[in-house]
Amino acid sequence: MVFGDKRIHINTPNNKGIVSTGKSATNNLHIHQHVPQTLNRTFLYDFCEKLISSVIGYDEYEITNATNFDDKIHYNEIDLYKDIFYECDYYLEDVEIMLEEIPNRQIILQKINWIYKKEKKFSVWNCKDQLCENVYMKLFEQIQTDQKSQHLIIEEVELSLHLLMYYSFTKCKLLDPIPEEEQ
Numbered sequence: 001m002v003f004g005d006k007r008i009h010i011n012t013p014n015n016k017g018i019v020s021t022g023k024s025a026t027n028n029l030h031i032h033q034h035v036p037q038t039l040n041r042t043f044l045y046d047f048c049e050k051l052i053s054s055v056i057g058y059d060e061y062e063i064t065n066a067t068n069f070d071d072k073i074h075y076n077e078i079d080l081y082k083d084i085f086y087e088c089d090y091y092l093e094d095v096e097i098m099l100e101e102i103p104n105r106q107i108i109l110q111k112i113n114w115i116y117k118k119e120k121k122f123s124v125w126n127c128k129d130q131l132c133e134n135v136y137m138k139l140f141e142q143i144q145t146d147q148k149s150q151h152l153i154i155e156e157v158e159l160s161l162h163l164l165m166y167y168s169f170t171k172c173k174l175l176d177p178i179p180e181e182e183q
Contacts (some may be wrong), residue, residue, distance in 0.1 A: 043108050044139060045146040048160040050098040068178070069170075075182070076175045080129040081165075088166035095167045112165065113173040115139070128175060135174065136161055 069089070073082045099105040112135065119125070119134040139161050143149050149157070168174040 043102055043104070044111075044143050044161075044164070045149055045152075046102050047098060047108065047164060048143060048149075048152060048157050050101060072169070072175065072178055075178045076128045078128045078132065078175070081132040084162050085166045085169060088163050091163050092167065092170065095163050099167070108164065109168055109171055109173045112139070112168040116174050132165065132174070136165060139165070 069085070073085070099108070102108070115135050115138045116131070119131055119138070123131075123134055125131045125134060140157065143152070143157055143161070165174055
């Protein structure tokens with residue numbers, strides 16, 4: 001780029017350029033770069049951060065069933081997430097303790113419930129496992145777009161989100177509760 005009587009040529013993406021020649025050519029160049037806007041944080045991040053920084057005894061792993069767990073799993077006809085939730089049951093008390101430290105923790109559960117309801121109503125799903133996976137992916141996307149989450153390890157985030165989904169499941173915020181007449 002040279003000013004005055006010289007030629008100006010600026011290459012842009014797709015080999016399109018700006019060319020200006022002539023003695024008295026006036027050039028005003030404004031460059032705008034579109035940067036996607038993201039919200040700057042989510043309580044999901046806070047939960048994942050707390051879980052990841054806590055000491056969880058993986059060696060002490062033991063499966064215990066939550067109250068009405070099997071009935072609710074059977075009623076909702078889930079298979080894949082049944083296994084995932086069985087594995088998460090051991091950490092239920094840890095999740096409760098971590099959530100107590102987060103202000104307005106009910107917002108997280110309500111968010112999961114809203115995502116579930118929207119996915120159930122507006123997305124394509126063949127079974128409740130797919131519906132759970134849709135909810136999981138929405139939550140994962142939100143963690144991914146949190147600007148602070150770059151240092152988090154994917155496997156730890158996956159575990160955190162599955163634990164949170166299981167907790168939501170036990171609080172009847174994820175999947176359908178068993179109708180009282182069927183209990």
